[in-house]
Amino acid sequence: MAELKTKPTIASVTDFLNAVEEEERRRDCFAVVKIMQKATGAKPKMWGPSIVGFGDYRYTNARGQGTDWFLAGFSPRKGDLTLYVMPGSARHGELLKTLGKHKAGKACVYIKRLADVDQNVLRTLVEESVSHLRART
Secondary structure, three states: OOOOOOOEOOOOHHHHHHOOOOHHHHHHHHHHHHHHHHHHOOOEEEEOOOEEEEOOEEEEOOOOOEEEEOOEEEEEOOOOEEEEOOOOOOOHHHHHHHHEOOEEOOOEEEEOOHHHEOHHHHHHHHHHHHHHHHHHO
């Protein structure tokens, strides 16, 4: 198996987020830090050059290969704020329906602005994702 490039680093999360050019996106990032830090109980850490991750767990894929990954994370991409929250909790789909304006992938939620979503629903989505991952490991 090829080695993952996305690993924890010692880079400064604060410096990374302060370098986000758009002011609203930068404020959104710091708000997401608070949400994810509270949900995981972990301090933010850079994973690779562009992902802010919280906590960690051992992920084992269908072939039985394991790797370390973060419980929740996000990245301020050019087009969207990408939130890494794993599906699997019983209410995941229900929560996404009430989240607000977003797109969803297998383990990602994409939003343009934090103001476009219900932050209480987002908090619950992150908390339930983290609880689900912790229950699996």
